[in-house]
Amino acid sequence: MDRIEVEKLKADIDIISVVSEYVHLKKRGRSYIGLCPFHKEKTPSFNVDPVKQIYKCFGCDKGGDVINFVMEMKGLSFIEAIEELASRFNIPVNFAKTQKSSEKKQFYETNRYAMEFYEHMLAGSQGSRAREYLRKRGLSDETIQAFHLGYAPSSWDSLSRMLRKKGVPMARAFACGLIIERNNGGYYDRFRDRVIFPILDISSEVIGFGGRIMDSSEPKYINTPESPVFKKRKVLYNLCRSKGILRNSGVSVVEGYMDVVSLANSGVSNAVATLGTALSEDHVNLLSRFTDNITLVFDGDSAGKNAMRRAVEPFLNNDVLPKVVVLPEGKDPDDIVRSETVKWDRLMNEASSIWDFIFDESFYRHDPSKLEDQNAIIKELVPMISRMRDQIVQDLLVQRLSVKLGVSPESVHHQMEPQGRQTEDLMQIPRKDKGTLEYVIVRLMLFDDDAVRLVKELGFVGALKNKDLSELAAYLIKEGAKGIDNVRCPDHIRVHAAQIKADGEFPGDKKKALIDTLCRFKTLSVESDIRRIQQELSVVDKTDDTVKRNELLKERQEKMLEKRHVRNYVMEVALRK
Numbered sequence: 001m002d003r004i005e006v007e008k009l010k011a012d013i014d015i016i017s018v019v020s021e022y023v024h025l026k027k028r029g030r031s032y033i034g035l036c037p038f039h040k041e042k043t044p045s046f047n048v049d050p051v052k053q054i055y056k057c058f059g060c061d062k063g064g065d066v067i068n069f070v071m072e073m074k075g076l077s078f079i080e081a082i083e084e085l086a087s088r089f090n091i092p093v094n095f096a097k098t099q100k101s102s103e104k105k106q107f108y109e110t111n112r113y114a115m116e117f118y119e120h121m122l123a124g125s126q127g128s129r130a131r132e133y134l135r136k137r138g139l140s141d142e143t144i145q146a147f148h149l150g151y152a153p154s155s156w157d158s159l160s161r162m163l164r165k166k167g168v169p170m171a172r173a174f175a176c177g178l179i180i181e182r183n184n185g186g187y188y189d190r191f192r193d194r195v196i197f198p199i200l201d202i203s204s205e206v207i208g209f210g211g212r213i214m215d216s217s218e219p220k221y222i223n224t225p226e227s228p229v230f231k232k233r234k235v236l237y238n239l240c241r242s243k244g245i246l247r248n249s250g251v252s253v254v255e256g257y258m259d260v261v262s263l264a265n266s267g268v269s270n271a272v273a274t275l276g277t278a279l280s281e282d283h284v285n286l287l288s289r290f291t292d293n294i295t296l297v298f299d300g301d302s303a304g305k306n307a308m309r310r311a312v313e314p315f316l317n318n319d320v321l322p323k324v325v326v327l328p329e330g331k332d333p334d335d336i337v338r339s340e341t342v343k344w345d346r347l348m349n350e351a352s353s354i355w356d357f358i359f360d361e362s363f364y365r366h367d368p369s370k371l372e373d374q375n376a377i378i379k380e381l382v383p384m385i386s387r388m389r390d391q392i393v394q395d396l397l398v399q400r401l402s403v404k405l406g407v408s409p410e411s412v413h414h415q416m417e418p419q420g421r422q423t424e425d426l427m428q429i430p431r432k433d434k435g436t437l438e439y440v441i442v443r444l445m446l447f448d449d450d451a452v453r454l455v456k457e458l459g460f461v462g463a464l465k466n467k468d469l470s471e472l473a474a475y476l477i478k479e480g481a482k483g484i485d486n487v488r489c490p491d492h493i494r495v496h497a498a499q500i501k502a503d504g505e506f507p508g509d510k511k512k513a514l515i516d517t518l519c520r521f522k523t524l525s526v527e528s529d530i531r532r533i534q535q536e537l538s539v540v541d542k543t544d545d546t547v548k549r550n551e552l553l554k555e556r557q558e559k560m561l562e563k564r565h566v567r568n569y570v571m572e573v574a575l576r577k
Contacts, residue, residue, distance in 0.1 A: 003485040005093070006067075009082060013089050015053045015066040022073055022202060024247050024290050035289045037073065038062045042319045056502040063502025068495055074203060075104045075229075077491050107229045110168050110176050111198075111206035117162050118150025118196040118209075127151040130195050133214045137258070138338050143265040146241070148198045152191035152211060159189045177208065177224030190224065197257040199223075199230070199275065200240045202286070207235065210257055210275070221256070223276055233280040236272040236287070238264070243290050245270055250293030252325075252348065253279060254333050259297075262334040266341050271333070278307070281314040294322040295351045300329035309361070312354055316387040323351035355397060358384075363404065374405055378415055386416035437521045438469045440506070444514050445476045446484075446497060447505045450574075451514050452476050457573050458518060463525055468496050515574060519567050526563040530556060 016032060019025065023046060025032040036046035036057040045059035056063035062072065070081040080102060086093045121127050122144070130151035134144060152159070163173050170187050173179045179187040194211035201207045208230040210223045226232060238260045242251065249270040254260060256273055263271040274283065279296070287294055298308045308324060315322055325347050327336065337344045362380050366373035381401060388394040395409075398416075402409045441460070444451040455461060456477045464470035475483065475493050483489055484497045506513055533556045540549045562569075 003482055006082070006485050009086065009091055009093065010053055010065055010067065012091055013053075013066050013085055014050070015055065015069070016048060016050050018066050018085070019048050019055060019069060021243075022289070036060060036062070037289060040285050040318075054502050062499060064495065064498030068498040071491060071495060074205070075102065077102050077105075078489070078494055079487060080105050104229050106172060107176055107227060108205045108207070110163065110172055110178070111208070111229075113163060113166050113168065114159060114176075114178050114209065115148055115150065115196075115198045115206045117159060118152055118191075118198070119148055120150075121153055121158075122149060122151035122196075126153045130214065133195060137262065137334075139261065139265050143261060146264070147238075147261055148200075149261070150196035150198070152189065152194045152196050154193040156188045156192065159191070160187055176227055177230070191222070194222075197237075197261075199235065199237060201229070201235060202240050202243065204240045205229070208275075210237075212258065221276070232275045232277045234282045234286065235275060236283055237275060238272045239286070242270050242272060246287075246291040246293075250291055250295060251287055252295045252297055253287075254297045255299070259333040263337050263344075266337040266344075268337060268341070268344060279311055279314055281317060284314045284318050284320060288318060288320050292320045294320055295325055295348060296322050296354065297325045297327065297333060299332065300327050308354070308357060312358060312384060315354070316384065317389050319390050321393065322354045324354045324357045325351045326357070359400065359404070368405060374407075377401075377405065378412070382412060382415045385412075436466075437517055437524070438464050438466050439500070440513070440517050441521065442469045442473050442476075443500050443503065444506055444510065444517065445473060446481055446501055448510060448514065449480060450511075452480065454514065454518060454570075454574055457576070458522070458570065460518070460521065463521075468492075472496050472500075515567075515570060519570050522566045522570060523563060526559055526566065530559050530563070533559065 016025065019032075019034075022037045023034040025034045025048060026044075030049070030051060032048045032050070033044045034046050034048075035041055035044050036059055038057060039060040039062075041059050046055065046057045048055045054063065054065050055069055064072075066085065067078065067081050070076060070084060071078060074081070074084075076084065082093060085091070122130055127150075134149065139149075160170065160173065160179055163178070164170070170179065174181060174187060178190055180190050181187055191209065191211040194213055197210040197212065198206050199208040199210060208224040208227070210221055212221050213219070223232075224230065236253075237257055241264075252263075252268075252271045254263070254271050254273050260271045260273045263269075272287075274280075284294075296308070296311050298311075308326070311322075311324075327333070327347070333344070336347070358381070362377050366377050368374055368377065378401075385394060385397045385401070388397065398409050398412045402412050405412075441451070441455060441464075445455060455473060461470060461473045461477060464473055472493055475489070479486065479489070484494055533552050537549065537552050537556070540552060
């Protein structure tokens with residue numbers, strides 16, 4: 001597949017529809033904006049241009065075309081990203097497969113084999129007990145199919161045998177968490193006689209599984225362990241299906257798979273669940289890309305209330321203020337929605353701020369009329385308030401606490417952790433300095449073959465200190481700018497080039513900019529040598545080594561002369577053809 005075919009493929013693909021799977025975009029002028037999927041931010045700085053068919057984040061500098069976007073989001077190689085896009089948009093592509101599938105691609109494929117196997121088992125004779133269990137839970141065939149629910153037979157090796165027939169190495173199936181290694185060698189299936197809940201990531205790739213027992217034995221649920229594609233703190237069950245409606249409906253975060261599936265079965269499609277872990281900051285950042293209307297659902301028992309106090313943690317460094325619903329004791333979402341969907345809707349509509357619940361619960365457990373309880377409330381609430389990134393919300397909470405305790409706001413502020421207000425600075429992702437000479441040189445090289453020639457003849461590539469820029473410059477000298485779209489181009493070089501090209505061609509007089517930049521770069525290099533020589537002279541002057549001193553003086557003189565003639569030298573090279 002040559003460069004022309006790659007450009008034709010990109011022209012036939014709507015970048016907006018691809019990016020919209022991961023980012024809620026809003027039209028602004030001729031472009032679309034949204035929260036960047038590559039770094040945490042509260043103000044949208046991610047821009048997608050449907051005319052140029054490129055994306056660019058002005059917060060973290062990520063950028064490129066639709067192929068680069070898929071590569072970055074899914075960890076795919078250039079060829080794999082092309083294959084995925086071509087398949088989705090029904091575009092025929094022809095190229096010899098010169099690369100092995102990436103590890104992630106292999107994991108996705110293996111997990112999909114397993115999902116299809118479990119679905120087949122549920123539909124067959126061995127799945128009759130599991131089908132009956134799901135019917136008793138009130139699930140329709142449509143819901144079972146929509147969530148790709150399956151069944152793992154009681155056999156110790158039914159999945160293993162199927163994967164072997166598919167040519168899947170057992171080492172890979174083990175790395176996916178589908179099988180367990182025996183102490184005496186060999187493997188056996190992780191899931192046996194369980195209802196299976198496939199776990200899909202935001203782009204609907206199968207990344208893991210949960211299995212539920214159908215009787216009262218323990219453990220009730222087991223999950224596949226984490227793998228290169230499955231990180232529990234970064235995945236939410238059902239987000240891949242619900243993300244499109246969350247901007248309008250908001251999201252409800254519940255405890256488990258069955259809660260999500262039952263809610264969807266009753267027409268409530270905006271629920272997601274964590275995967276056996278507490279809600280993390282990564283989860284909050286993920287959800288905030290689609291909505292800032294987040295409702296956390298907790299059981300009404302003491303464990304649920306303790307979980308509610310912990311749940312505020314991941315929101316402290318985020319501008320989202322979640323709401324909370326505490327269910328009637330002894331009830332879970334499945335119980336409520338199966339008996340009365342209207343009651344579920346009412347609970348959601350009556351949800352209150354999590355801070356209302358935290359304040360009420362703390363004041364319920366302590367007597368604010370007693371000095372020791374007042375102190376306990378302060379020690380309990382102030383550390384959380386002090387870590388709030390949103391200064392306005394923090395001040396409002398301080399005022400509320402001071403009023404409820406009958407103390408001055410200054411007294412509360414005095415107890416606050418000073419590092420709390422520094423959290424935003426600590427969490428900021430460092431932004432690349434696009435004004436560096438090295439960056440400008442490589443940017444010019446990407447758009448100007450003469451710049452590539454000049455950098456090569458001046459021998460500047462080895463002097464570039466930034467490793468990524470140095471590798472990219474070396475590749476451009478070897479292959480030229482057109483080589484970036486060659487299938488043999490290393491993916492990390494292609495991604496870095498796309499990020500720089502997203503800034504566009506260098507504005508103004510490019511020839512003058514090239515000469516000026518190269519002259520400045522050479523001058524700085526010579527000045528660095530002069531400083532080094534001067535430092536060595538300072539050491540030698542304290543000794544009687546006149547020979548070394550004279551050598552350094554001569555070298556310094558030569559460098560000062562070289563500095564004086566830098567522009568003439570660069571211009572001389574530039575005029576060669």
